[in-house]
Amino acid sequence: MELSKLVQDELDDLVNIYKHLHENPELSHEEKESSKLVAGQLETCGISVTRNFGGHGVVGILENGEGPTVMVRGDMDALPITENTGLDYASTARGKDPSGNDSGVMHACGHDVHMTTLVGTARVLSKSKDSWNGKIIFIGQPAEEAMSGARLMIEKGLFENFGAPDYCLATHVIPKLEAGNIMVKSGPIMAGTYQLKITVRGVGGHGAIPQECIDPVVLAARIVTSLQTIVSREFSPLDPAVVTVGSIHGGTRANIIPGEVIMEVTARFCNDEGHNRIFESVKRICKYEALSMGLSEDLLPIVEFDDESDLPATTNDSGLAEIVRRAAGEYLGEDKVHEAEMVMGSEDFSLFRTAGRKETPSCLFFTGATSAEEMDLFHEKGINPPSLHNSKFFPPPEPTIKTAVTTMAGTILKILS
Ligand code: ZN
């Protein structure tokens, strides 16, 4: 049967699944019911499923003769945001934010669409086994927002236990694109990232006797300013990168020069060179700013690299991106396929690309997630549609899910037929 017809036949049911997931979001590492639903849905497609693989991770294997292995990943977690969409299927769930405060819980990043896309793709491909050969690994991934779910599954032995894929695919909804459309690009599509913690030390004392102290507040301020030159002066203007000091804490009251100031930095980059350059430059700037204030070697700032937060850029294989373009062009129409711009947000999907013995050709495409009406408002009045992680964000279910499933299943059919 033709792909578009297969997707259309499943659509009502998929929308119901989507609305249920939307109404019942679960925070990172707590995706118990969501993963159960995804696992159960995959099983009804005749897929062999392993549950709770790396936290609440789900692994479904669909084998159909000799051929390449394609992995499809859908992330499952929601965010500590109180939903403000006014939908009749809006979430009223509550949970705790990372600081332990009570909060609403919401699928404000569209991972409910991603789970539904995984299920829809499984349904369509299990019903069209006569038109493909190979193996498909369906991944329900936990804790994407915590940037730790992919790592959990990989470290648990995902590739060793289920076989390393030849290709990895994922999609993410994007509000700046009208539903019914997709965007993709070759090369980096989302930035790599890591976090640094900088402990700026000084010599504390009385606020009125600075000459007997070395003030870490002044030093921290200098470092923050100097860090701005990494991107502006050390990177090519054509090589996107970000260095943001998002947190700075020091001191207790006005008349005390404190002993230290703690800063947290997020780095964004699109290749290994950028990854290394930012880290080396931060260390260099911290060291020489401190020396210039007369600090001794034993009191230089301590720059700590947070390994857990270290993610490479999400980089699309050009051949695979071309297959996504062709599939979307054929099944949605050429006018629905657009060239994506790189986004400086990050994704732990990138870890699947680098986890194998050699790099695995991977592609993440963006699925449009704003209704035509809202898009018109955007174009007429310049009002931005609510972004991801906004309490008012919601995609129109039918066209969003239809587009994501059609593109994903169409791409896999092109690879495996
Ligand atoms: Zn998100």
Ligand code: ZN
């Ligand atoms: Zn997301």
